[in-house]
Amino acid sequence: MGKLKLIIKREFLAKVKNKSFIILTLLSPLLMVGLAMLIIFLNEKNSEEVRKLAFVDESEQLAIIFEDTETTKYVNLTELGLDVAKSKTKEFYYGLIYIPKNDSLKNLSKGIAFYSEDTPSLSLLSEIESKIEKKIRNLKIEQLHFDVEKIKATETNVTIASENFSGEKSSKIGSLLRMGVGGGFGYLIFMFIIIYGTSVMRSVIEEKTSRIIEVIISSVKPFQLMLGKIVGNALAGILQFIIWAISIGLILTIITYIFGIEAANSGPAMGQMNPEMVQQVQNSSVSDLQLVLREIKNLPILTMFFSFIFYFLGGYLIYSSIYAAIGAAVDSETDTQQFMMPVLMPLIIAIYVGFSVIENPHGPIALGFSLFPLTSPIVMLMRIPFGVPWWQIITSMLLLIVTFIAIVWFAAKIYRVGILMYGKKPSYKELYKWLKY
Amino acid sequence: MKNILTVENVCKNYGNFTALNNVSISVPEGSVFGLLGPNGAGKTSLIRIINQITLPDSGTIYLDGEPLQPHHIQNIGYLPEERGLYKSMKVGEQALYLAQLKGMSKSEAKKKLHYWFEKFEITDWWNKKIQELSKGMAQKVQFIVTVLHEPKLLIFDEPFSGFDPINANLIKDEILKLRDEGASIIFSTHRMESVEELCDHIALINKSNKILDGKLNNIKQEYRTNQFEVGLLSDTKEELLKEINSKFIVENSKVASFNNDLRLLISLKNNETSTEMIQFLNNKAQITHFTEVIPSVNDIFLKAVANNG
Numbered sequence: 001m002g003k004l005k006l007i008i009k010r011e012f013l014a015k016v017k018n019k020s021f022i023i024l025t026l027l028s029p030l031l032m033v034g035l036a037m038l039i040i041f042l043n044e045k046n047s048e049e050v051r052k053l054a055f056v057d058e059s060e061q062l063a064i065i066f067e068d069t070e071t072t073k074y075v076n077l078t079e080l081g082l083d084v085a086k087s088k089t090k091e092f093y094y095g096l097i098y099i100p101k102n103d104s105l106k107n108l109s110k111g112i113a114f115y116s117e118d119t120p121s122l123s124l125l126s127e128i129e130s131k132i133e134k135k136i137r138n139l140k141i142e143q144l145h146f147d148v149e150k151i152k153a154t155e156t157n158v159t160i161a162s163e164n165f166s167g168e169k170s171s172k173i174g175s176l177l178r179m180g181v182g183g184g185f186g187y188l189i190f191m192f193i194i195i196y197g198t199s200v201m202r203s204v205i206e207e208k209t210s211r212i213i214e215v216i217i218s219s220v221k222p223f224q225l226m227l228g229k230i231v232g233n234a235l236a237g238i239l240q241f242i243i244w245a246i247s248i249g250l251i252l253t254i255i256t257y258i259f260g261i262e263a264a265n266s267g268p269a270m271g272q273m274n275p276e277m278v279q280q281v282q283n284s285s286v287s288d289l290q291l292v293l294r295e296i297k298n299l300p301i302l303t304m305f306f307s308f309i310f311y312f313l314g315g316y317l318i319y320s321s322i323y324a325a326i327g328a329a330v331d332s333e334t335d336t337q338q339f340m341m342p343v344l345m346p347l348i349i350a351i352y353v354g355f356s357v358i359e360n361p362h363g364p365i366a367l368g369f370s371l372f373p374l375t376s377p378i379v380m381l382m383r384i385p386f387g388v389p390w391w392q393i394i395t396s397m398l399l400l401i402v403t404f405i406a407i408v409w410f411a412a413k414i415y416r417v418g419i420l421m422y423g424k425k426p427s428y429k430e431l432y433k434w435l436k437y
Numbered sequence: 438m439k440n441i442l443t444v445e446n447v448c449k450n451y452g453n454f455t456a457l458n459n460v461s462i463s464v465p466e467g468s469v470f471g472l473l474g475p476n477g478a479g480k481t482s483l484i485r486i487i488n489q490i491t492l493p494d495s496g497t498i499y500l501d502g503e504p505l506q507p508h509h510i511q512n513i514g515y516l517p518e519e520r521g522l523y524k525s526m527k528v529g530e531q532a533l534y535l536a537q538l539k540g541m542s543k544s545e546a547k548k549k550l551h552y553w554f555e556k557f558e559i560t561d562w563w564n565k566k567i568q569e570l571s572k573g574m575a576q577k578v579q580f581i582v583t584v585l586h587e588p589k590l591l592i593f594d595e596p597f598s599g600f601d602p603i604n605a606n607l608i609k610d611e612i613l614k615l616r617d618e619g620a621s622i623i624f625s626t627h628r629m630e631s632v633e634e635l636c637d638h639i640a641l642i643n644k645s646n647k648i649l650d651g652k653l654n655n656i657k658q659e660y661r662t663n664q665f666e667v668g669l670l671s672d673t674k675e676e677l678l679k680e681i682n683s684k685f686i687v688e689n690s691k692v693a694s695f696n697n698d699l700r701l702l703i704s705l706k707n708n709e710t711s712t713e714m715i716q717f718l719n720n721k722a723q724i725t726h727f728t729e730v731i732p733s734v735n736d737i738f739l740k741a742v743a744n745n746g
Contacts, residue, residue, distance in 0.1 A: 014526065211517075212520070214519055215521075215535065217490050218510065219510055
């Protein structure tokens with residue numbers, strides 16, 4: 001046991017003291033937050049840009065809707081006539097909205113055009129369209145002598161709360177939340193396996209190419225060395241993830257503290273909406289937040305937590321021991337290609353299946369891949385937030401354990417023989433022979 | 438004499454390939470034991486089995502009278518032929534790690550490392566990374582790590598490869614010193630002249646079989662050919678040569694003469710003794726040189742392998 005601890009410590013320190021590890025650990029959060037900030041910043045810059053639009057309203061009924069906002073200024077060129085307005089717009093403004101003369105409300109919507117140098121964005125067009133539609137609707141309502149206020153009072157916002165037969169509430173937000181949490185967990189495991197599995201493999205190859213391996217295994221059992229490597233690398237990985245989580249949290253806190261309210265208000269500019277709408281949005285966001293909180297409470301958190309740990313360990317141990325065996329079988333990293341493909345395949349399939357699984361978490365595909373041990377750590381984790389029958393979880397866990405033992409046994413055999421083999425480019429046939437040594 | 442290591446009837450197969458076929462050797466305590474053989478003969482396989490890196494298919498190994506067990510690792514020091522160190526790890530750290538893997542406590546390992554580092558005058562390497570050292574320098578560190586835990590049995594596989602002559606000598610002296618201090622040493626090599634200098638006992642392995650073993654002196658006795666190298670001064674060389682030829686088997690010596698004498702390799706024919714040969718030669722000419730040709734380990738090696746082949 002003492003030796004295993006020594007190996008774990010060395011592997012951990014070797015990984016953690018590595019310059020690229022330190023740089024990656026410290027810079028990634030800055031990069032991630034920086035990138036996010038950049039996107040937000042650019043978005044804001046984009047929307048801050050004031051666009052000047054001209055309009056010619058020959059109908060004389062719609063001019064009042066073109067009120068200046070923070071991002072758009074309107075200029076009334078009706079008096080100049082369409083042709084002059086066009087040439088003037090070309091010179092001074094971004095675009096020209098043209099509303100032709102119409103005798104009846106019915107035809108008011110016809111023949112409206114937008115002239116501009118380049119193709120306007122869809123959002124700009126639909127913004128203008130909805131402005132006009134709304135105004136025409138209101139005009140029509142007035143023409144029919146309905147009370148606009150009363151009609152507004154009839155408008156309601158419906159959110160369907162669905163509930164399963166055992167009384168657990170579910171909702172659209174809940175489903176989204178489940179998709180997010182499940183997908184996030186699955187993706188986290190996927191990333192961890194690939195990054196740190198490869199790191200285990202590199203470490204094995206390093207021992208082989210530096211020829212220290214024979215010195216080491218004259219002191220410890222190869223299996224101890226392999227296990228120490230796997231655990232040491234995993235600890236380094238967990239440390240890295242914790243540092244990332246903490247530093248991203250810290251940076252975000254600092255940023256919101258410095259930019260204070262600005263960041264909080266950076267959503268779709270509230271100023272653009274009329275007070276009524278603001279009220280509505282606030283109402284709905286409050287109830288949304290409550291819903292989200294309620295949904296979080298409804299998630300099978302304990303099951304998720306323990307199954308995450310279980311599948312995380314199981315998946316990582318299975319794949320990293322395969323990676324260790326691959327590292328032992330080859331002489332250099334360039335030779336690993338032929339073995340990497342079959343290892344990556346189930347992982348990639350799991351991620352793809354996973355994303356279809358969160359659409360239909362209880363279908364046969366979901367069931368199959370969440371039982372199959374090479375994909376279950378990812379797929380089952382994605383399913384669990386949606387509620388999975390116990391027998392399925394237990395079957396999948398048992399299969400994972402059995403596979404884990406079998407694969408570690410095979411991997412250890414290949415590892416034991418492989419680390420002392422030089423100069424041979426191993427084929428699968430060769431590896432099969434090694435199992436019998 | 439007590440044996441530190443006894444290997445009894447060890448067999449090892451890799452698939453259809455036989456690496457060791459019923460090999461037995463005994464390494465006497467306090468000796469330097471030469472394990473010789475051509476490439477691929479099975480030396481490294483045997484050494485790996487002794488180090489418990491691989492298990493034998495059959496056969497038993499005793500260390501100091503006990504069947505080999507995992508804890509015996511601490512009593513063996515092994516310098517493999519394929520050797521190296523972690524390139525990006527510091528020398529001191531690495532030596533401490535390897536010593537601790539051999540079961541030493543950290544403080545003990547530190548103390549002994551400082552002793553050896555001072556002895557080899559390499560104390561200022563402690564904080565250097567291996568990749569900053571030359572190959573020979575790294576080998577010195579490896580040698581220290583191998584002997585640090587003062588094992589009863591030391592196994593060196595081609596220890597001198599990678600050393601310049603000065604450092605090779607240093608290592609050779611250290612090996613002999615360790616023997617004098619009571620360690621037993623197994624020494625595997627192709628370099629026969631170092632065997633000659635170092636080994637008391639040898640075993641020769643060829644094609645998975647042990648074909649020869651014993652005390653080096655005894656083996657040399659066994660392989661002596663009753664051949665003598667003789668130098669003769671005479672005015673009538675051709676007549677003399679004829680006369681000797683009629684009585685003994687004569688070959689021309691490869692050694693060139695520096696004073697124009699006749700250099701011959703003469704073998705005894707029947708039951709004559711060397712005294713009779715000297716008397717015969719003394720009557721015919723002036724003897725300037727007379728030695729028995731003792732087979733070198735190299736000759737024995739080649740001969741034994743050829744006979745076995």
